[in-house]
Amino acid sequence: MPGTKPIPATSGVFTDGRQAPKSIKVSKLNHYFGEGELRKQALYDNNLEVKRGEIVIMTGPSGSGKTTLLTLIGTLRTVQEGSLKVLGQELHGATRDDVVRLRRELGFIFQAHNLFESLTAYQNVNMAAELAGMDRKVANDRIEYLLARLGLGHRIHYKPKSLSGGQKQRVAIARGLVHQPKLVLADEPTAALDEKSGREVVTLFQELARDEGCTIVMVTHDNRILDVADRIVNMVDGRIRSDVAVHETSVICEFLRQFPLFADLQTSTLSEVADKMMVEDAEPGDVVIRQGDPGELFYLIRSGHVDVIVEHDGDKKKVAELGEGQYFGEAALLRDEPRNATIVARSKCVFYTLGKADFKDVLARSKSFVEELRTVLASRT
Amino acid sequence: MKTPLAWKNVVHNKVRTAVGVAGVGFAVILIFMQMGFKGAVRKTATQIYDALEFDLMLRSPLYLHLTEPSTFPRTRVFQAASMPHVAKARPFYLGLSEWQRPQRPDSPAGQWQGDWRGIITIGVDPHDPPFIPAELRNKAAQLTDPRFVLIDSKSKPEFGPVNGVQFTEQDIGVETVLGSDRVRIVDVITLGTGLAANGACVANIEGFARACPWQPLDEVNFGLIVLQPGVNAATAKRQLQALLGTPTTSSAPSAKPADVEVLARSEVVAREEYRWVVQTPLGQIFNFGVWIALFVGVAIVYQVLSTDIANMMGEYATLKAMGYSNYYLASVVLQQSVLLALVGYVPSLAISWLLYRLVGAHSGLPMILTWQIAATVLALAVLMCALSGMAALKKLFQADPADLF
CATH class of the missing domain: 2.60.120.10 (Jelly Rolls)
Incomplete structure (x- = not known):
């Protein structure tokens, strides 16, 4: 196919030929920090598509621009160059009202829990439910379900002071999920958690993705949860170095393994081959x-x-x-x-x-x- | 029912709220005291008038304030008495004289320690004293001799009461010198001292003439007019002024004497208040004090609120990321500031009430906590906190959710 840019096999673009709706569509996105001579480019010509219901993990060394990309997707920064569509809304040149409206469809989970010390776990989560204008009873059931699901059923009415770091983080996760967001943006959501509760959190993510069509984008260095990703995006120096559909890669690896010459290769080598x-x-x-x-x-x-x-x-x-x-x-x-x-x-x-x-x-x-x-x-x- | 975040924040951080409440309280008490003093100035300036019986007052156009009343011819009072609507027209003498601190009964001869103090001396006719309170009228009736005086119990201790604090019935019979003649205290009254003097005494007219020998008795300081029941004061005032001529301070020859001003009771009070509260520095000092107190309060509350915001920057930024508007965040901070104002106000009101009593008892100033003062201070406290809240908002708007990741 001369003239067209080759598409990596692991991108998953051709999987099933199904064109699921895109939650995020990034194209030719550049971003700069600073002004004048101090202006420094942080993102270079980024392209990324994320389908509805996908769980995307973003990796990369610090300073690679993954957080910048996440804040741009989360409408927390203004798009400078290129196009960024989130849930169908173009963010380049979006008005304040558009942004505020869009934000209510998003769920944020930050590395720091940022809970109000003055409010109980329930009330903290409820802040998000109130904003979304949820029916009182529905909201109440969902808050109780989420907190119980995250192992805090017995601490619903505790204030953050009486909760451990991991428990606080789980309250913050419940707050990010309570209003049934269409897109969840999470920054190291499991960093403060032990293995068991970390697993519980990602299992919950998977359920939301499957049952509610919720798209989840998270930045993480936690190798224990890489397996839940549908797609792994690796960034280096402001560029997306690889954007790999995990399932597709495993399919390719299985195929390659059937080739006798590759049969004894390790999975890591096979996935490198798949990448090429x-x-x-x-x-x-x-x-x-x-x-x-x-x-x-x-x-x-x-x-x-x-x-x-x-x-x-x-x-x-x-x-x-x-x-x-x-x-x-x-x-x-x-x-x-x-x-x-x-x-x-x-x-x-x-x-x-x-x-x-x-x-x-x-x-x-x-x-x-x-x-x-x-x-x-x-x-x- | 929305989560009452502002209230929760105020209730949650007890230490910071206590600091805030203390700050608000400090400022509020300061404002209360300044307004109390100002109210006392107002009250003090007019309290002698409050005890006098008159509907209309005659006085010189040169009148400045109570203790500098200037004089006018006594005949004007008699002229006024000829008016059909006038029930009574009484001359009223008031001047500043010198009071010598009485010698203590046990102090040995030759160790006379009587210092001289300026004192308001009032001269009234003991047969018909122009006082409203019956007690004052009865006591004034005892002034049958020019050597007899009534001393005001609100006079300062330096006027030499026997117990060293306040003139009481113990002082009856004490002799001292007023002006250049000996007088005897025959009774103690409660009148209230003015702002230009620290004490007051009442003598009969002849006694006044002895205490203030520079003032001939046919020159009076005030003419107190009581109208017949049912007579309109404004109409009577116009008729009286027409009879006595338009007041003027010029000495140009005129067919009418024009040396007297006729004032209704409300005008007398209003002018006296204006004189002390606006024209003299005294009232201004207290007005200024209110501003200073407000400023101090704003600074303290701002400090408390901005520390609070700084500590909750992440939380507020999270709310912003969630889609809460700046308007919502601003309303939380302003609610918090108003709550601080209200929580700080209540105890301050109680403390101020005690302080008013304390200061009033100690200084003799009529410190009265009126509902107007209470309401004004409440409004100022809310305004003060709202101002600090608005100043603190700037910090709040800096909360950038992009910093959270």
Whole structure:
């Protein structure tokens, strides 16, 4: 696909082909701090899409701009350049009223609990429910449910002074969730929590995402909760370095593992390989590779079916049909030979491709490379 | 029912609230005292008039205030008496004389310690003293001899009461010198001293002439007119003024004498108050004191509120992030400040009431805690706290939710 920017395979863009509504759409977003000569760019040309109901974890070293991006999404800073749509509202040039209205649809969980010392746990949570104008009874039930769910059922009417750090943080989490926000922005929500209550919190996040379609974006360094992420966004120096759909990556890893040469690779290596793969697609009838051409790419079929056609002495013969999870194109790369077959798409196909250099680089790490190579070659006719 | 956040904040942090309440209380008590003093000035300036029986008053256009009344010819009083609506027209003498502190009965001869003090001396006719209180009238009836005086119990201790504190019945019979002649205290009255003098005494007219020999008796200080029942004071005043001529301070020859001003009772009181509260520095000092107290109160309450806001910056910023408007946050802080004002006001009212009594008893000033003063101070306290609250809002608006992440 000349002319278009290659899309990483792990972005999950092509998964199921389902175009779920986007909670967040960031495009060409730049942000600067300071004025005049002291002006310093904090975000460079960021693009990000987050679907409704997704749980996104943002990682990256401090100063990488992830917090800046989070505050921009949370309407807490003004968008300077580029476009940022949150829940359908364009924030670049949004009015104060738009922002205040939007804020009531958001739930914030900050690193510091920021609870009013003068109010009980219940009353603190209720501050958010009141603002949303929730029905008294509904609000009451939900506050009690959330606090009980977070293990504070017996401390509903305690003031923050009588609660431990972790308990206070859980009250703050309940406050961020009580008004059924469509988007929750959380900064290290589990940092102050022990493993068990941290787990309880993320399980609750998952339930909200599943049952209420609540989108959750959190900044965290807590490795214990990475598994709940649908997507992991890694930022470095104000740029999104990788934006990985976790499920899609695991699918790719499973596929790759079925390739005998990669079978003994560790998951971490496989996911690195997955990161290097790009998306290609084909319409029915398209020739993906042609026999006799030099081999440059290794192909993994994400969806669709292809025919393998070998041309021998001007006689075209279909030798196989490949489907989802199967691969082709490796032989030419291994032996530095031209393609030994032609591949034609039978239906609309999506492939994940790996470049020759990356492919060889991975192979070099495989201990059983030589034997595997023989097996592979032997199994091919 | 919305969460009463302001109230909760005030109730929760007891130490800070106590400091705030103490600050408000301090300022409020200061304001109370200043207003009490001002009220006392007002009251003191007119309390001798309050004891006098008159509907209209004749006095010189040169009258300045009670102790500098100037004089006018006594005939004007008799002229006024000829008017059909006038029931009584009485001359009233009042001047400053010198009172010698009485010698203590046990002090040895040759150790005379009588200091001289300026004293208001009033001259009345003992047969028909122009006083309203019956007690005063009865006591004034005893002034049958020019050597007899009534001493005001509100006179300061330096006038030499026997017990060293206040003139009481113990002082009856004590002899001392008024002006240049010996007098004897025949009774003690309660009149109230003016602001220009620390003591007052009453003698008969001849006694007054002895105490103030520079004033001939056909020159009087006041003419006290009592009208027939049912007569309109304003009409009578106009008729009387027409009879006596338009007052003027110029000495140009005129067909009418024009040396007397006729005033209704309310005018007398109003002018006297204006004189002391507005024209002399005395009232201004207390007005100024109110401003100072307000300023001190604003500073203290601002300090308390802004510390409170600074400590809750994260919480307020969180509320902002949640979508609470600046308007809501401002209303919380202002409610808090008004609550401080109200909580601080109540005990201060009680303390001030005690202080009024204490100061009144000690200084002889008529310190009266009227509901007008109480209401004014309450309004000022609320205003004071609201001002500090508004000053503290600036800090609140700086709460930036972007700093929370």
